[in-house]
Amino acid sequence: TIVGDGTFENIVPMLFGQSAIHYQIPNTNDSRYEFIRMETKLDPKTKKRYQVKKIIHYPGPFDDHPFIVKNFSRLNYTTYFSEEWRESAFYNLKNGFRQAPTDYYLRQYWLSLYETMSYNKFSGNSNPKPCYLNKLLHYLSLDWLESFINIHHKTSDYPTFGIMKMNEMSHDYLERLFWIDYDLKTLFENLFQKKLLNNTILIFCGDHGHRQHRLRLTRIGSFEAKLPFFSMLVPESFKQQFPQVMKNLKHNEQMLTSWWDVYETLANILKMVEQPSIFDPLLVNWRPTTSGISLFHPIPERNCSSAGIPEKYCPCSRSTSLDTTLPVIKELTLASIDHINNVKLKSHKHLCLPLELKTIIRAEFEKLPILKKVNNKTANFTHSYTVLFEVSPSGGIFESRLLHHEQTKLIQVYSDILRVNLYGQTSACIQDKYELRSFCYCISYDQKLKNNLSTTLLSQYTSNITVVNSTIAIKN
Incomplete structure (x- = not known):
């Protein structure tokens, strides 16, 4: 289960063991991480707009943060990192790394490829024709990875730790996933035939489900957005050495898990490498360092809160679909839009247009068995509602969860409102306000x-x- 909305919010818990919020705090102490932008202001007396200079601060680089790759490097692993997207998780409105975080770091390769005449340039995050010469970009990613594994298998006795992210093919185009199938199959067949995975733990996964495809507007789509694909392949030698761990992995297939657990699993592997003589195969003494639990350990029955999953991403609801024309649904939807206009965008009304209801797409409700706390106060709410709606003039589609008391008619927006379609450059006027970009229509x-x-x-x-x-x- 995801623990955040986008790639960055999920990859940080997975690879750093910390919440992404720690990495989104602007660095105000270093002029290298700032730029000047012209901003429009509204004179309250004359009602005229004027331009002012504003200094925008970005968060500092990630070099000083606990990237788990560093721990593998410390144990003499040869490390590898590749992400073909220019606006990658660590560089999208962020400052990335001052120094290469891994031995093989392909960012400069990808940046130089984008600047060549052979790449089909396109203004936007994802390219409708992601090719270099006659090859799709994902093929280049897979080719690099296979070469890295092949070369080190032949020339080095050092173990390896690698991360490869592919975005271009599927981030904005769900239908293009089938383009990758054959090349992935070929890669895995080659690695198996050459016995290059005999001592390798392979994790193959997505970072989050598809968030902007029209599938997201359906009920099943909302579940898939929260439940990305995740698989782990372990070698036969590991299965024979740690049979109890294999039973635990099988057990955990049916349990609620998140990226916090994946981080703990990577940390668990580090302990196995660092202290193999005292590694406890039953994991009786395992103590997690985050809210996660290693997947090598039997994960107990737990709720989203104890698993470190925010309420808005929790897939454990048992809701019932409702008629979107019901008066209560319109009332709840208007309350959500009012929350966006007068709470989220309260201090930015001079930059953002007010949003209005265009249509209600879907509505669900769940009867609450227990009291719900909102703002640290207990209120006797009786129902939880989820509404999916479109607004004008931005065309934004939002999903909101609200609490409602049947007798008093009290309404409370219970968790953050999620946008489920693209907003592109429509919020460029508040580009530095990451948490507001999905709401503002400049x-x-x-x-x-x-x-x-x-x-x-x-x-x-x-x-x-x-x-x-x-x-x-x-x-x-």
């Missing part, structure tokens, strides 16, 4: 859109005008 963007539309319409209109003997005639 006044400046809207004005630019209208100006462009006016120019286009004018151009189309004037193209139908001809001058005949100094008389203007308009073509029908």
Whole structure:
């Protein structure tokens, strides 16, 4: 189960063992991590807008944080990291690494590839034709990984630890996943045939489910967004040496797990390598360092809170679908939009247009068996509702969870409201406010859109005008 909305919010718990919020705090002490941006302000007296300079601070680099790869490096592992996306998890509005965090670090390779004439450039995160020469980018990623494994198997006795992320093929285009199938199958067949996985633990997974595809608007899609694919392959020698661990892994297939548990599993592997003579195969003495539990340990029955999964990402609800035309559903939806306009965007109304209800897409409810605490106060809420709705003028589609008291009609937005479609450059005016980008529809963007539309319409209109003997005639 995911513990955050995007890649960064999930990969940090997995590889750093910490919440991503610690890595989104702007560094205000170093001018290297700031830039100046012009911002529009509204004069409250004259009601006129004016431009001011604003210094934007980004978080500092990740070099000083506990990247688990460093622990493998300390044990003389040869390390590898590749992510083909330019706007990768560590560089999207962040400062990445000052120094290469691994022995083989392919970021400069990918950046240089994007600048070549052979790459089909496209303005946006994901390219509709992600090719270099006649090869899709995912093929290059797989080829690099196979070469790395092959070379070190032949030339080095040092163990290896590698991370490879592929984004381009599926992040914005769910239908393109089948393009990868054959090449993945070929890679795994080659590795097995050459016996290159005989002493390797292989984790093959996604970081989160698809968040912006139209599938996300369905009930099953909302579950899939929270439950990314995860698989682990262990070698036969490991199975024979640790049979109890294998039983635990089989048991954990049916249990609630998250990226906190994956981090603890990687930490567990480190302990096995570092102190093999005292490693407890039954894991009786295992003590997790986060809210996670190693997957090598039998995970008990637990709820999302004890598993470190925020309420809004919890898949453990038993809800019932409702008619979206019910008055209570419209009331709850309007309460959600009011929360966005007057709570989330309260201090940014001079930059963002107010949102209005366009349509209600889906609604569900769940009867609450226990009292719910909101803002550290216990309130006798009787029902939990989830509403999926679209707003104008941004076209944003949001999912909101609310608590409702049947008798008093009290309504409370219970967890963060999630946006489930792309917002692109519509929130560029508050680019530094990461937590608000999905809500804000910039006044400046809207004005630019209208100006462009006016120019286009004018151009189309004037193209139908001809001058005949100094008389203007308009073509029908």
